[in-house]
Amino acid sequence: MSTKDSAKQIYAAVGGESNINYLTHCVTRLRFRLKDEKIVDDAKVKQIPGVMGINHQNGQYQVIIGNAVSDYYAEVIKLGKFPTDDSATDAAPVQKSGNLFDQFANFISACMSPLIPALIGGGMIKVVLILLTTLGWMSTKGQNYTLLSAFGDAPFYFLPIVLAITASKYHKVNTILGVTIAGIMIHPNFTALVTAAKPVHLMGLPVTLATYSSSVIPILLVIWAMKYIEQFIDKICPANLKSILKPTVEIFVMGVLALVVIGPIGTYCGDGLSWLVLFIQKYASWVAVALMAAFMPLIVMTGMHWAFAPIFLAASVATPDSLILPAMLAANVAQGAACLAVALKTKNKTTRQVASAASISAFLAGVTEPALYGVTLKYRKPLYAVMISSGLCGLFMGIVHLKAFAFAVPAFLALPQFANNAIPSNIINAIIVAVASTVLTFILTLVFGWDDDAPEVATATADDAKVTATMENVDAGAKNTKKVFAPVKGELINIESVNDPTFSEKMMGDGAAILPEDTHFYAPFSGTVETVFPTKHAIGLKSDDGVELLIHVGLDTVELKGEHYTTHVNQGDKVKQGDLLLEADLDAIKQAGYDTTTVLVVTNTKDFVDVVQNEATTVDNNTVALYVL
Known part of the structure; x- marks a missing residue:
């Protein structure tokens, strides 16, 4: 079959022009951004002559062709009118795909993921300060502590600012104006009014006295609403006055809505999440932590672990986290232990290299993707060992009510995040969990074994x-x-x-x-x-x-x-x-x-x-x- 005929089959299989948002290609594959990937029959596409395979990744439907991809691309773009670059559509198709929960999860993950390095860095500084003050090596009244606390707190305090940046890019609104609205919400003048705790009105409208620093949900709702307000202003604003009127009107309207309507709604949502976490902690913590710990590898696999960030960040304002971060402690070190067992027993040099590096990453930094994709998910049985041991450790954590007092990705280096002078047993329990999860997973991995083929002589x-x-x-x-x-x-x-x-x-x-x-x-x-x-x-x-x-x-x-x-x-x-x-x-x-x-x-x-x-x-x-x- 000719390239032209195969291209026609590919074009028809992906739904034609009506289902294609854009098409581009790399050195080996056609990269479609489709409006609905569910209507495409993967098996049918794979059977088309010239197609080596398909791949779903980064919101793209990728048809793997090989060296001749440019020829297929040239034929496909002749068949319909659609963009051949993603700049016109960017993230929009991703937002519309999936059910409402998937859309919400994608939105949260897209906004939170770029912030993770700053949150991890700030969290680790706070962990170090906890360790130094607990050991009595630094006074909480000294200037060093005051300044270093600012280092650790800054990524969290200014969350509305940085979230305004990521959310505005996601929703394609003016980033600087989004940051400006976030600045209004944490401005010292407004903060002073909140601290004074006296009734506040803006042009006769009641202003809810809420603290928006370190908050997540209010600014995300504000930027979401800003998308529609900006579109409306664009339509009604005269073109010759747009450069002056649009930013002025947008700042005024969004500022009022943020303080009077949307911000308070977001605050109530955050309070609701905090209440939910507190309720779970009080009445069902042992079940919740066990399930969260056991299924954490699968949550990481779907990319949902950072979608939980608003939950523990919102909850942390009212109380230490005793659900997600403790669960991650058991699961993270379990991934490291499983990889360590594989590295020590395997006869395959490459597997040993991958497993050793992944073990160190999980143990010390709590980064488990290398372990998950390179070892445990690949061989399956080590993943079962991880989930079983994490679940059992989760039961223990729920019973003793293990709490995290600082945000950091849980691992051996971040154990001080569980230290608190008022609850000395908390750090001891955290150490017990880390050690137990390591030992139990290591043993279970060796007992379960895995299908690891030794290097074969090529014939x-x-x-x-x-x-x-x-x-x-x-x-x-x-x-x-x-x-x-x-x-x-x-x-x-x-x-x-x-x-x-x-x-x-x-x-x-x-x-x-x-x-x-x-x-x-x-x-x-x-x-x-x-x-x-x-x-x-x-x-x-x-x-x-x-x-x-x-x-x-x-x-x-x-x-x-x-x-x-x-x-x-x-x-x-x-x-x-x-x-x-x-x-x-x-x-x-x-x-x-x-x-x-x-x-x-x-x-x-x-x-x-x-x-x-x-x-x-x-x-x-x-x-x-x-x-x-």
């Missing part, structure tokens, strides 16, 4: 003769062996562990991946530059001896549209092994939220007997990464 058949590929005969210089050197310094991992099914399932070919430690990427062999993708994140090469290689720097980095990348070659250029191909600002890419894992794919794998990864774990551009037989 293949060519011309009816079986060829056994081992590192011994490769290193001895097997006849016709072609070498692909590492394009960048870093840690060499197998391609199956890449967090992208396009690569991990070898849809485009066999290869390997590197966790880069350098910003410079070099030619892995002498040959020709076949493709330099416009977004600079991927380069296709063909060696002088016939190996076609795709170097894909980062996962989903096509969405950066070339930002943070600098290419030094063009299509058709001849290169020698070691020539500079491109530079990538890895730190900036990570800060933008993308994985920098660099994938090496031999796209014409079928032309060879086998592709064998080097056994080395650390490589640079002078180290062979792949042997192509």
Whole structure:
């Protein structure tokens, strides 16, 4: 079937023009933003000639094509009229997808996620202060404590300001005006009136005396309402006076609504959440904490863990958190323990590397995504061990009413967040939970076991003769062996562990991946530059001896549209092994939220007997990464 015919089938399968918000493509896949992904039959799409697979990610419906994706893209865009860039629609389709709860959860997560680094940083400073004052190494009356408290409190006190930024971007309203409204809500003059506790009126309208610093829900409701007010002002405001009237009217109207109507409603909602948490703590804490702890890995998997942030932030104003943060303590260290057990027992080098790093991340920092996606969810049985031990520890926490007195991602380093001079047993119980969760999960993981295949000797058949590929005969210089050197310094991992099914399932070919430690990427062999993708994140090469290689720097980095990348070659250029191909600002890419894992794919794998990864774990551009037989 021709590319044109396949493109027509893809176009029809995704719902045609009426269901396409926009279409773009990267080096391997068509990326649709659809109005409704549910109407698409994934199995039917996979059966279309030329389609290697599909993937749902970041609100996109991705149809994996391979090297010919640009040809398919050119044919699809001829079939309808729709944007071929996401700038016109941005996050709007995501907001409309799913039921009301999904929409709300997506909104909360989208607004809260960018704030997490600041909240974690501020929370850890508060944890350190708790530790220092508890040990008597710092006085709570000194200037050092006063100033450092400001460091820790600032991310929380100014939550309305930073939430105004993220929420305004989500709802596409004027960010600076949104920040201005948040500033009104925490302005010292208004705060002084609240502190005075006397009736306040604005132009005869009653103003609720609420404290909006450290609040979450009021500003989110304000920005949501601001979207409609801004649209209305745009319609009625004369064009020649808009630059003056629009900001003036918007600040006045939204300021009044924020203090008189919307802010108080948000405050009542926050009070309701606090009451709900207090009710659970009083009457059903042992059940609630047990369930929360047991299912925390699944909550993290769906990205919902930060959607709970408004709950424990709102509740923390009235009382310490005894639900979500304690549950995360048991679950986080359990993930670390499961990975530790896997790392110690596995015979697979790559699994050991992934599990060891994930264990450290979970134990010390409470970051469990590497453990979840790299080990426990992958092998399933360790995940069951995590959930069982977390649930049991949750029962204990509920019974003893374990409380967190500062916001920090729970882990061994953050245990002081459970310290309180008035309740000395609280920190002891937290330590008991951390140790018990670690030991119990470790034992259960070993008892349950997991399906972990040891590295196998690669075998293949060519011309009816079986060829056994081992590192011994490769290193001895097997006849016709072609070498692909590492394009960048870093840690060499197998391609199956890449967090992208396009690569991990070898849809485009066999290869390997590197966790880069350098910003410079070099030619892995002498040959020709076949493709330099416009977004600079991927380069296709063909060696002088016939190996076609795709170097894909980062996962989903096509969405950066070339930002943070600098290419030094063009299509058709001849290169020698070691020539500079491109530079990538890895730190900036990570800060933008993308994985920098660099994938090496031999796209014409079928032309060879086998592709064998080097056994080395650390490589640079002078180290062979792949042997192509």
